Amino acid sequence: MDNLASRPGFVGARCHDRGMKRGSWGEDHELLLAQSEDGVIRTRDLKDLGVSSSTITRQCEAGGSWRWLLPKIVSLYRAPPSRRQQLVAAKLYGGERAVVTGYEACRGLGLMNAPATRTIHLLIPNDQQLREQELLLIERTRRLPKVVVTEGIPIAVATRAVLDAARRVKARDPVRALLAEAVQRGFTTVELLLEELAQGGQRGSAIPRQVLKELSEGARSVAEIDAHRVWKRSGLPAPLWNRPLVNSAGEHIATPDGWFDEVGLAWEIDSVGFHADPTGYARTVRRNSRYAAAGILVLQTLPAQLRAAPDQVIAELRAAYRAAAATPRPSVLVV
Incomplete structure (x- = not known):
């Protein structure tokens, strides 16, 4: 049976554990923050805490104290969200099996040749339907990668992350820099990258394939x-x-x-x-x-x-x- 405390991303006690009436949660910002993740929370969790739909809508309108980050995902702060809050929102929006990949995952792993991007690349299961958002590049896949959890965010392992980034880059130099660093610093190997590239289909594979050929010949940078x-x-x-x-x-x-x-x-x-x-x-x-x-x-x-x-x-x-x-x-x- 589903309950709020058992849901991924829910932190904290139930309403009655605090001696609060359900409707009074929306009046106590600190108590709501305690149930959020870095101030980010799903509307269904807010409702389970006794916050009405009309209160959520009012708080997220102009002049309110909150803001919408994604559909049904709210920030309990009015200020523009941090990158951390955007990642939490992406995780909550994508669901339990969603995985961050691409440049954002590479940055999370510590790769220096992964530039900051505005969009978060999110992998979801092929049978899941989500509408793409301005913040999110959503890719459905039958091959969800192995995951590394970094500060509570599930990100793809390096082999998948660097290739998901490389497949969407049209210039060769950024791909060279990223793949060479990943191999040289021991995040992955040329063999693993070639195997992943073969399994992922041909779309966007031409430049990564050329770079991997160069790396396989002995170049490390x-x-x-x-x-x-x-x-x-x-x-x-x-x-x-x-x-x-x-x-x-x-x-x-x-x-x-x-x-x-x-x-x-x-x-x-x-x-x-x-x-x-x-x-x-x-x-x-x-x-x-x-x-x-x-x-x-x-x-x-x-x-x-x-x-x-x-x-x-x-x-x-x-x-x-x-x-x-x-x-x-x-x-x-x-x-």
Whole structure:
């Protein structure tokens, strides 16, 4: 049997537990807030607490103390809602099985390359009917994802969330940034993303598929994907990407972004941000010292050069390759 206290999102005691008459709940803002989630509550819960339909309507009209967030979802504050309150409203509107996905879920998981968006992407079961709202992008699906609950909000796991976001983006760079970060930081893997992409159909899959091909070739970041593209234009043999090098004694030297094994050339894509602090700079100096001690020629390229001056980078890469080829290959091994 349904009761208010057992419903998802209901917090607090029943009316009689407070010694209140049913009709008096609408007169006590603090008691209503105690039954809400961050000030957000369903109209049916308000009615179960003794607040009449006419009171709800009056409070949400101009001059009232509340506001509508979504159909049958009310904020007990007049001020514009916070993002947290909008997410709670989306959860309550979507029902028990609704899941937040896309960029909003990516942000909830901590991915930095997920931009803030006005719309909340909400997945609901395929057999559920909900009207799309200005705040919500509602997608019905037969494949509801596994869920991570973050601050009370059910969000899709990273593999699904990043692809749900990527499928709706028309530009390649934002997709590269998001998928590369998710893989590099260990939120998911290329294999899991490819599997999810195959199961989700073809709509919007072209750009994510191209990016995943680049990532599967060894690139771990957007800069390395740009490096792949520049290298392909260079006409040079394929380098090994992100493979550790050791000297003849088995001691670690470095893990270059690109390694041309035939001639012993290391290619590092070194960002300014990575070297901006003393720790990053010291780390790079130590790395370059190990390269020098092993007799390895290193070409360092800034990420911005890969896009702003790709022809110049190609010329530098070819020149470095020729220089490395003109000297004996250093005695190092690829792990």
